[in-house]
Amino acid sequence: MLRKILIANRGEIAVRIIRACKEMGVTSVAIYTDADRYALHVKKADESYFIGNDPLSGYLNAHRIVNLAVTARCDGIHPGYGFLSENPQLAEICKRRGIKFIGPDHHVIKKMGDKIQARKAMIEAGVPVIPGSDGNIKDLNEAKKIAGEIGYPVMLKATNGGGGRGIRRCDNEKELNSNYDRVISEATKAFGSPEVFIEKCVLTPKHIEVQVIADQHGNAIHLYERDCSIQRRNQKLIEIAPSPQLNEEQRNYIGQLAVKAAKAVNYENAGTVEFLLGTDNNFYFMEMNTRLQVEHTITESITGIDIVQKQIRIASGEPLRYKQEDISYRGYAIEFRINAEDPKQDFLPSFGKITRYFAAGGPGVRTDAAIYTGYVIPPYYDSMCAKLTIWALNWEDAVARGLRALDDIGVFGVKTTIPYYQEILKHEDFINAEFNTSFVENHPELTDYEDELPPDIIAAAIGAAIAAHEGI
Secondary structure, eight states, X not given: OOOEEEEOOOHHHHHHHHHHHHHHTOEEEEEEOGGGTTOHHHHHSSEEEEOOSSTTHHHHOHHHHHHHHHHTTOSEEEOOSSTTTTOHHHHXXXXXXTOEESSSOXXXXXXXXXXXXXXXXXXXXXXXXXXXXXXXXXXXXXXXHHHXXXXXXXXXXXXXXXXXXXXXXXXXXXXXXXXXXXXXXXXXXXXXXXXXXXXXXXXXXXXXXXXXXXXXTSOEEEEEEXXXXXXXXXXXXXXXXXXXXXXXXXHHHHHHHHXXXXXXXXXXXXXXXXXXXXXXXXXXXXXXXXXXXXXXXXXXXXXXXXXXXXXXXXXXXXXXXXXXXXXXXXXXXXXXXXXXXXXXXXXXXXXXXXXXXEOOOSTTEEEEEOOOTTOEEOTTXXXXXXXXXXXXXXXXXXXXXXXXXXXXXXXXXXXXXXXXXXXXXXXXXXXTTOOOTXXXXXXXXXXXXXXXXXXXXXXXXXXXXXXXXXXX
């Protein structure tokens, strides 16, 4: 068993990994920049080390992180998600320095991070893919030729992209002309590579992903699927496990596809295979995320399996303790990404001081967060400040519990997506589990809610009213 793990991340996921370490008796080591000096993950870790004043470079310097792990006598590094989690360089340096990277081999990360290589691997494994180019596009003329063959609309995608960036939909040749240079520019800036490819655009699909776990001994299983269709500009907002839109036949089929995909590339550790479900009821492989997902919490809720602990055990060389027939799910779980954004202002980031915070509670409610009253959300990182996860035995109760929990949680001092999610859960299509990736853009009216007054202002108003009454 690994004895001491450096967490190459920050925020709520760092806190989540620290909790898993504590339950396993593993020493946790946090890293932080000046912007994170008072962050919760720094307070909760067994040890913490300063990695520089720059808010980003410290978390992105693989050599510095591994050097620190060696100096602190760590035998493992957990990358969390974001930052270097899907950077093969970190995994490669760990291997060279004798530190166990808690994730797949760097060759697998590189292969699945390259959308063209991943696509070819899936075709060879017999996993259905979206029609498109066989490789990277040489120029705009080739893009036009392929688009004419597969038909519009098409998607231009960065080969090394991820996280919803470097993607543009083109409904006709005019849009392909205008978007081609933009995607190349975005790909170069975000991923350091100008390579792009083209795929048929699957209209109004459902976004379904499958959690897989594989050990070092050739065993691989799935932990069922998650529905990530509620998203904005390819960024997930609400995730559900299992998908209330699939039947058992579809569920078993997509689970088997995901395991086949994992085995085809000799995958190790936790990963997610993402699919699009078209209106033709066909599943198409989209990509594989070679890391822990933000939404792993809902899979844990329906299966009872601690995925982070499982990651650490696999990295320590332990075989899987379960076979596929041992895995079952119960009920429904929903995760809400509580983002510091203002939905009324086109989801403009809302960073600043949290004047008051209280977590949701009660049966079937879980909160993962790295914020507290008085904490200042820095402007340098992702806007997600907490994750609210609920579980209930059936879909109707899950929706009701979600509304209650969203009403329970309080984050004041900054704008958040909480009231927006409440409007989504009240919508008939969500209640009836009938939605796809176009749900958010098709319902702009859901941002027309009334802002809730912060408790400090309410208290002040009540106090003023009492004072005025007593004066009378």
